[in-house]
Amino acid sequence: MLEKLTTEKRNKSTMNLDEMSIREVLESMNKEDQTVPAAVSQQLGNIEKAVEFVTTSFKFGGRLIYLGAGTSGRIGVLDAVECPPTFGSDPEMVQGLIAGGMKAFTKAVEGAEDNESMGVKDLEAISLTNRDTVIGIAASGRTPYVIGALKYAKAQGAKTVSISCNEGSEISKYAEVAIEVVTGPEVLTGSTRLKAGTAQKLVLNMISTASMIGIGKVYKNLMVDVQSTNKKLVERSKRIIMEAADVSYERAEETYIKAKHNVKAAILMILLDCSYETAIEKLGTSKGFIGKALI
Template identity: 45%
Template sequence: MTTDLRDELRTLTTEAADASLSDIDTISTLDAARRMNALDRSVPLAVEPCLPAIARAADLIADAFARGGRLVYVGAGTPGRLGVLDASECPPTFGTDPSQVVGVIAGGPVALTTAVEGAEDDEDAAVRDLDDLGLAPEDVVVGISASGRTPYVVAAVREARRRSATTVAVACNADSAAGREADVAIDVVVGPEFIAGSTRLKAGTAQKLVLNMLTTLAMVRSNKTFGNRMVDVRATNDKLVARAFSLVQDITGAADADVSTALSESDGEVKTAVAIILTGSSAEDARTRLSDAGGSLRAVI
């Protein structure tokens, strides 16, 4: 480690040590848990000042989806894993194609479960990974880095911008290096961690909250919900089949038999089943109406 890097790290709040926690190895586990919980309660408050930037980023992502673009998360270590996690939840929750929201982690898939030495410092790998994805101008790249200075992430954001893609940075230090490279900077300053430098803690929680908001709000703007109902859910297991039934019944008020018939005719598509019941149309006509309305169930009914 160079002297310059040591000096740089000393300036980051994510690397700082909270002196009030210097005795946590001498107190009871319950008292330590109380202190940790108190720190965790500060994370949503740290996210609040970033809401305008989060909303702007979500709108940009929704606009990209409307143009056929993708959301690409890029991160190393915990941030990379959080990006992959959020991406993997979109198809079952919102019925999206798995290619629409993609998570890229430094070091590749093996890094999801095993630390890959030096991966976060490999700027060339970031460029190669985006090249392998065929990154295009209509895509949005969200770089995630607790410090905001991770070379792999900063290089990915810079390369995405060079390719005219929209760029967003999510970090946990003010005026982050990644944020300075991005079109939208979301710098959630959570302060020192319970264990100094362990950014899987408050920083990880903050990043998860932000990623939740980015995809959820973008999907709402993309007509993937009806109010707060996940009407594009894919019924891929017994629980989701039951949820699909309940969604159709709750929205339409129809009898069990009518809900079952509509879901059968629509191949389990909640939106289509609701449109069948409330408009009296066939499944084919319901799908056409939904397509013409940009997927908006509210517009159709």
């Protein structure tokens, strides 16, 4: 089966990779990487459908569950763990599952990806519901762990999405929306942590960001639900208030403190010249959307 996968084929442009100079290797990799965004653009329609699934899940109290093995699993976990600090989301809201468990994030667990039942068990362990959206990720498009999980998710009534880097992937058969980003042969034959991994990261960036925008986590192009968990993010919060409300640093800092470090509330307090309590009430009525709270 592997010989039929484009991700496993040899790249004719790098047949003498081991004889290239460092600069030639870098130029070859850079040239190949430039083809990835174009491949992603061919799947924007399916990515849009995936975002609609996830946004609906969020609005009804459901979750986004990424699931994969190896590089694919690690990319899912990476996107998931970045959501709470960026969007102020509950850690349970976006989750990443990887074949072999979290220990597999730093050390490969051999054979874990070959077991369909492990994908099922991992979804059972988080009590998957029909409000959730499960996104199975596999560059090859044939990982049993992902296939087992998608089958189970569909049986539970959850929305299902697959992301692969081969056309006509096996996992596509088990998903309502199949995203197939065909990135072609890798510079280093079969090393799907390269172009395929880059493509997967780009797609997950789109899905999580667009979905968070869809539930009011963004105002204009500002991450207004950012969590101020360190000095850098405290300063970022103040500057977001400055930009959104067009005020001085001093005014932003003062209001940020009055708003109990709630960036959204601080912005409304300035723009509507209202109290913290009123700002919170308006955010509740508008379901977190600053733009709607201003109307």
